[in-house]
Amino acid sequence: MGKNKQKFTAPVSKNKDYTGTIEDLTHEGLGVVKIDNFPIFVEGALPQEEVTFKVVKIGKKFAFGKLLEVITESPDRVEVMDKVYAQTGTMPLQHLSYDAQLRFKKDQVVRVFERIAKLPEVPIADVIGMEDPYGYRNKAQIPVRKIDGKMATGFFRKNSHDLIPLEDFAIQDPKIDEAVVIVRDVLKRYHIKPYDEVNHKGDIRHILIRRGYYTGELMVVLVTRTSDLPREDEIISSLKEKLPELVSLIQNINPEKTNVILGSDHRVLFGEDGYHDTLLGDTYFISHQSFYQINPVQTQQLYQTAIDYAELTGKETVIDAYCGIGTLTLGLAKKAKHVYGLEIVNTAIKNANRNVQVNDVSNVSFKVGAAEELMVEWTDRNEKVDVLVVDPPRKGLAKAFVDAVLTMKPERMVYVSCNPATLARDLKLLHEGGYDVIKAQPVDMFPQTHHVETVVSLSLNK
């Protein structure tokens, strides 16, 4: 450290209480208050509210505060359903009215277009929201632990692994909530031991449940520490009897000391490794390890927007990169000459090929591999692609992928993103490389949380 560098002193002290007015929300929905220009992030506080808070952690550029009292309330504040949810962090925006959540999400997209992508002129539509912004999740991954000597299911307290018992998860399909309790009680009846994380002992770590929103089909995955499942036959017949919609019962084995939920091995205990759901008129088979959008109502809105933005006439060759089990691919194929789906997970592509057969589609092919590598192979072959659709994970596009796009030069591009920051980073590169960014449509796939999905239309400038 240089001699002249002064030791940093924050203008606030840990464990001291302060009063201030919230100026803004961070992208994660924390209230921002400043003391001597030093930002303090206060969870649960909303813009324009005068609040008192205790400083709990101090960093070099900002601090964190714990909300103590709201002195003047924002008109956007709503009564929280239950304080327990605030402890688990599953609904970090539940204190903000749904209309205000949608405005907040649009603002997040507008900000990154201005600040990161440097594209302030791009029209961004209002967020497509849900009529009923609860009970939307079609998938639950519920930890199982022992509390007061009994097996309990619920959710971890924020930033910890202390289980808070819960039966109504509020944002999950209520049928899934019911199924979690039924599975837990069956496991309890047959004396299956809950996982003890500290000593790495016990049998059952997580109960994972997926449900087809349109089909009602249920998949239950018992994530166990070892391959042993005591009283397996009795558990299988009990679950079949108590869950008439059950079509797939899987034991996933995760022997590692890890926070990762699923292990790499599994056994099918009943049915097959997969269940069905429908989207935009097609039927899909989904394995327990395959990605599938978790909000089925909003997924249709998202996909319809992406399909509309692709402006297909039936003559185009299309690439759908990061295609998962081929849900968007098949939607695009209805209006294109041929669609190629690229995906890294082998099982997802197995599902995708099965989905092509089930829906009797002939103009789709899938390739397994890293999209950035497959794109480079494509450009090397010099084959023409008219429209490129991408739907990458949160980290966005690899630099090699963007470089391949700029070599390939498809006329149109549709970018579906679950992370505005990486979207904006990639749009900047694509814009500098010769693409006009035409418009953007945010879609609310995750009500009560800060997450926002965005569909963007791009066109190669001539």
Ligand SMILES: C[S@@+](CC[C@H](N)C(=O)[O-])C[C@H]1O[C@@H](n2cnc3c(N)ncnc32)[C@H](O)[C@@H]1O
């Ligand atoms: C956000 S999901 C979108 C999936 C699909 N479009 C959908 O709507 O269901 C991203 C997908 O990209 C896949 N993936 C992640 N990294 C990849 C890579 N480097 N190359 C290809 N696919 C990748 C994941 O397995 C996942 O299926």
